Amino acid sequence: MTIYDLTLAELRDRLDRRELSAAEVTGAYLERIAATNPQLNSFITVCAETATVEAEAADRAIAAGETAPLTGLPIAVKDIFNTAGLRTTCGSRILGNYISPYDATAIGRIKAQKAVILGKLNMDEFAMGSSNENSAFGAVRNPWELSRVPGGSSGGSAACVAARQAAAALGTDTGGSIRQPAAYCSVVGLKPTYGRVSRYGVVAYASSLDQVGPLARDVRDCALMLQAVAGYDPADSTSVDTAAPDYQAGLTGNIKGLRIGLPREYFIDGLDDDVRRAVEQATATYRDLGAEIVEVSLPHTAYAVACYYLIATAEASSNLARYDGVRYGLRAEQAENLIDMYMQSRAAGFGTEVKRRIMLGTYALSSGYYDAYYLKAQKVRTLIRQDFLDAFEKVDVLLTPVAPTPAFALGEKVNDPLQMYLSDIYTIPVNLAGTCAMSLPCGFSADSLPIGLQLIGKPFDEAAILSAAYAFEQATEWHKRQPEI
Amino acid sequence: MNYETVIGLEVHAQLTTRTKIFCGCSTEFGRTPNSQTCPVCLGLPGALPVLNRKAVEFAIRTGLATNCRIAPRSIFARKNYFYPDLPKGYQISQYELPVCEHGWLDIDLGDGQSKRIGITRAHMEEDAGKLIHGETPETAGSSLVDLNRACTPLLEIVSEPDMRSADEAIAYLKKLHQIVVYLGVCDGNLEEGSFRCDANVSVRPFGQKEFGTRAELKNINSFRFIRQAIEYEVERQIDLIESGGKVIQETRLFDSGTGMTRSMRGKEEAHDYRYFPDPDLVPLVISPAWIEEVRATLPELPDAKRHRFVEELGLPAYDAEVLAADRNLADYFDACVTLAKDAKSCANWVMGEVLRKLKETDTEVVAAPVTPELLSGLLARIADNTISGKIAKTVFEQMWLSGETADQIIQAQGLKQVTDTGAIEGLVDQVIAAHPEQVAEYLSGKDKLIGFFVGKVMQASQGKANPGMVNQLLKKKLQG
Known part of the structure; x- marks a missing residue:
């Protein structure tokens, strides 16, 4: 077995027993990245030098007996996280050369454990996209089938974990940006409840929806990563001051009596047959494991995508106003006056999809339209959240597909933004409701593309979906399959 | 229109x-x-x-x-x-x-x-x-x-x-x-x-x-x-x-x-x-x-202060307005009143000498060298007739410069007011003797000249004579 085939838990064990050093592990991963990244383009920045230094520091800590759960483990992070002294591009030309002076809270937490950060991962520009084709640094390819997209916006994160370029990754999820690429690349991805993980230092796309979460090879690693970043942060007013439980302790494999809900609105026309079949099989597996399967209703599901594209774009139009060329980032040098400088800098710095969303959001917030769009969307959002709370009166977790189809081809939906938006139809409602959900491998399509299963939990009950996911993983082999790359 | x-x-x-x-x-x-x-x-x-x-x-x-x-x-x-x-x-x-x-x-x-x-x-x-x-x-x-x-x-x-x-x-x-x-x-x-x-x-x-x-x-x-x-x-x-x-x-x-x-x-x-x-x-x-909690920490506001100065301390509305205009000045005044009791004389001194001096030396009231304690000490010496109001102004000037108490300055410079009838009588007699013309004019009905005589006596006493006593004795002697 090669080093990069080991999970976080297995690496932890080898490092603790001194069978491997963090330096060896890091070296192996840096080689793996060098060998595979030209095909995948999952990294925007590889941090070989700092990673090597961090690995040495981790080895010293291990030698001194000061080992934290992530000490010496090779992690990569989406390029949306501010990392002090490193380039933080958010997949955009406008931040193409931006070196951040500070660490995001999530980065600070994994650094405090002396994890090794291998690099910054490719993504859709400002996390806007479902295919990772909207990156100023080029598209990422799906390691299972290079002509396919890895999903987005955390496409680099999912591809990187699937292709063993890092043992685990951190991503962000605003409308499915962790779960959908996790499904397309057959890795485990978790979007925590809004407020569970600090957003401080995460470049904002849609502030009321953005949430940090892990992508990993299996459920245990996913729990380990979540444990490291979860918890209250006084620097984020929206982070919630409730203690995170011990996520690994709940991974027993026993889910007898668990009540699982199938929302009928999720199994409709447009759902790919292979995906439907895989999800039905997964349901059968759960029944065999002793879960009780119940049909439930989330009546406002049909409005979720429209609601999301009003709220997310409205917030984005404001969040992205700071990229004005005045203090940092790209500045048009030939401008004639201030307004011209703003217009030229932003015209050159932002890509098409980002511009589209800024315009949509600006429109939705405009005087005279605010009530009809933004305010109405907020009301719909409340109804959607209530749908989930009502469903959770009857069941413990919800089981759904992650995306209507497996990974689509590169270029297939680039010119059809509406079709692209619909690939997030099953993930978006969770962000609007503010609750937690995860994606885990549950099969493959007829042409061997991964299919993901979504488990949705009650607010702040990540432990329940992790436990349910672990039981499924124990009963199946899907997570053990690897892409050939 | x-x-x-x-x-x-x-x-x-x-x-x-x-x-x-x-x-x-x-x-x-x-x-x-x-x-x-x-x-x-x-x-x-x-x-x-x-x-x-x-x-x-x-x-x-x-x-x-x-x-x-x-x-x-x-x-x-x-x-x-x-x-x-x-x-x-x-x-x-x-x-x-x-x-x-x-x-x-x-x-x-x-x-x-x-x-x-x-x-x-x-x-x-x-x-x-x-x-x-x-x-x-x-x-x-x-x-x-x-x-x-x-x-x-x-x-x-x-x-x-x-x-x-x-x-x-x-x-x-x-x-x-x-x-x-x-x-x-x-x-x-x-x-x-x-x-x-x-x-x-x-x-x-x-x-x-x-x-x-x-x-x-x-x-x-x-x-x-x-x-x-x-x-x-x-x-x-x-x-x-x-x-x-x-x-x-x-x-x-x-x-x-x-x-x-x-x-x-x-x-x-x-x-x-x-x-x-x-x-x-x-x-x-x-x-x-x-x-x-916040309400409990609110200070007394200008309106309430003005009202209190008029109703409780008996100040004229104008004085109340001036003193309440600035919170620190009002606090200074309140401290003086607590110590010296006589609100009107405190008001006169704070609005007069203290404000003038603050302005002259460009000083904030909280940094005034003559603190409410020192000022009330001075006011006490006026009240008990140790010094006259006029001498008090000189003492105040020196207090401002040295930060000493009124008593220290009065003592050191022998400014204690002369209240000995005999000594004042002597000065009164001298002044009357030295100004026969004015005496005649006074007696012919020019009452205002009393001020002239008081001035001369005060001058002769180097300001230390009790002005009230001087006035009384002069009137008595001039009437014959």
Whole structure:
């Protein structure tokens, strides 16, 4: 077995027993990245030098007996996280050369454990996209089938974990940006409840929806990563001051009596047959494991995508106003006056999809339209959240597909933004409701593309979906399959 | 035709918290540009605001002192617009649900009448930075951005359009200014911009119910300029209407050089700020207990002080006004009264010698070398006739310089008043003998000359004779 085939838990064990050093592990991963990244383009920045230094520091800590759960483990992070002294591009030309002076809270937490950060991962520009084709640094390819997209916006994160370029990754999820690429690349991805993980230092796309979460090879690693970043942060007013439980302790494999809900609105026309079949099989597996399967209703599901594209774009139009060329980032040098400088800098710095969303959001917030769009969307959002709370009166977790189809081809939906938006139809409602959900491998399509299963939990009950996911993983082999790359 | 002026005022008071409203940077004025900044107030990608609790407390204080209702739940909103001094491309402010609403202040109209001016709302917001336009040869033609001021806390206090003249506007502003300074929530410095005022001014024919179209006047940084700006604007609008024109809704800048206002932007150029609730901040919830806690720490406000000075201490209204105008002066006076008891003489001394000396030496009352303790010591020596009021002024001068007690100075310089009838009698006799002509004139009915004789005797005693006794003895002797 090669080093990069080991999970976080297995690496932890080898490092603790001194069978491997963090330096060896890091070296192996840096080689793996060098060998595979030209095909995948999952990294925007590889941090070989700092990673090597961090690995040495981790080895010293291990030698001194000061080992934290992530000490010496090779992690990569989406390029949306501010990392002090490193380039933080958010997949955009406008931040193409931006070196951040500070660490995001999530980065600070994994650094405090002396994890090794291998690099910054490719993504859709400002996390806007479902295919990772909207990156100023080029598209990422799906390691299972290079002509396919890895999903987005955390496409680099999912591809990187699937292709063993890092043992685990951190991503962000605003409308499915962790779960959908996790499904397309057959890795485990978790979007925590809004407020569970600090957003401080995460470049904002849609502030009321953005949430940090892990992508990993299996459920245990996913729990380990979540444990490291979860918890209250006084620097984020929206982070919630409730203690995170011990996520690994709940991974027993026993889910007898668990009540699982199938929302009928999720199994409709447009759902790919292979995906439907895989999800039905997964349901059968759960029944065999002793879960009780119940049909439930989330009546406002049909409005979720429209609601999301009003709220997310409205917030984005404001969040992205700071990229004005005045203090940092790209500045048009030939401008004639201030307004011209703003217009030229932003015209050159932002890509098409980002511009589209800024315009949509600006429109939705405009005087005279605010009530009809933004305010109405907020009301719909409340109804959607209530749908989930009502469903959770009857069941413990919800089981759904992650995306209507497996990974689509590169270029297939680039010119059809509406079709692209619909690939997030099953993930978006969770962000609007503010609750937690995860994606885990549950099969493959007829042409061997991964299919993901979504488990949705009650607010702040990540432990329940992790436990349910672990039981499924124990009963199946899907997570053990690897892409050939 | 006769026109009525209608004025509403928007005041931005910079709150004197030690740190900024949404980050931990210092708010100190006048430091090296951009030295007091961090990812939050620089608007760096990923930075998030965290509300300063002290700023909220200051807003509650101001709200209570201006009779506002404190909202149990208020919301921060983003006001979106582009400008280089605004690092995030939006200002965090409050829009639909401000922290304070429905307040009022009573202003004094000068003729014993008072008028109630409504306060629509007061909301919290962050300030922008400052632009410096090429002031040195190296920077000519460029604009520099200093973000030290960005994110410092402001309270915007918006009045109802209740004022009908520049006088009323100034009375309201001075009153509000006095209150925020009293509360210690704002340093009240107009020139440095910590107390800024925009005026909404319109005119309408007397008797008309509807308001005229208003102009918003900006850039007014002294009470004098506020009067000038309003008076100019009222005249401009009336002239315009009289000559058949129409006032348009616009923002106008006041130019203190010319005393005129000029158009900055019209309604059609007005920004669409696209306000929406800031998703980075949770609703501000203020419990009744917190409000009561703040209320308990409110100082006695100027109106209450004036009232007490008149009703309880028996001061004339004018004295009460002067003494209550400044919180520190009022505290100084109160301390004197507690020690010396005689409120009127305390008032005379504080308003007379103390204020004169403070002005002369450019000293703050809290730093006065003659403390209330020292002053009351001096007043005690006047009260017990140890020294005369005139000598007391000399003693006061020396106390100011040396910080010594009145008793120390009286002792050291032998200034104790002469109250020995025999000694005074001797001086009186001498003076009468030396001025036979004046004596004759006095006796012929020129009573006023008594002052001349008193003066001469006091001079002869080097000011130490008790003036009352001198007066009495003189009258007796002169009458024969």
